[in-house]
Amino acid sequence: MSNRQSPNARLVGRGRLLAVPIWLYLGLIGVAVLVFGGISMSLVIGIPFTLLALFGLASIAYARVWVDGPTLYSRHVFGYREPIRMDELLRAELTGFERYRGRQLWLTRADGKRVVLDATNLRLKPLYGELARYIPAGSSTANPLLHKRMEAARPIIAVPPPSAATESSWTT
Structure with missing residues (x-):
């Protein structure tokens, strides 16, 4: 990959x-x-x-995070990191604001490989919504701080997009 x-x-x-x-x-x-x-x-x-x-x-200016299905891709100043599948996460933790690191999002797979994202300098609100698709509410996979961020995105992702039939009935 x-x-x-x-x-x-x-x-x-x-x-x-x-x-x-x-x-x-x-x-x-x-x-x-x-x-x-x-x-x-x-x-x-x-x-x-x-x-x-x-x-x-x-x-x-350079750091970005993308999602393609369950796969998360990230890029930072020194290049691309190894992609991680959100459906294989063993642990997801949003740290508090630390003195010399700021806030970070740690995503750890079952094999122990970890992706660390800078949550201080990156706007990750859309990512929290994507993580909410793979981490159920109350799961021990995520820490309470991350659950709090994902909870704000859960109502948005829980609503299915309107179907074509529903859209056509609105326009008539």
Whole structure:
């Protein structure tokens, strides 16, 4: 199986625009220290802050998550990750906001392979709806925080799409 998504895969996660100002602020601090600080301040603060901000902005621009049936594909700054099947998940956990990592979504298969998605810089709301299709309410597969996010999407996915016959009766 290829690590790249098929052309008919649906986008369910992309960079969160609300994270851009934070990364720009860090970049501004880094550039200001590079310009106005001395050599030691530039080496200690300016360069690391600027590089960190550039990496954060690149991850927002480049990171994506797609779903094609039960298969989840993801891409980050360093390339495509190995796809994971949502119907084979052993554990799905949404972490709380951690000091040096932010919030992450860990998806673990039965064979122990794990995909980690950045839930801080990615907007994953559509993905929570897709996960709700494969993880029943109250299941021990997901942790309570993830169940809370999936619960908001459950009523939307529980309603079947209208059939062609129903649509034609609305227009007449």
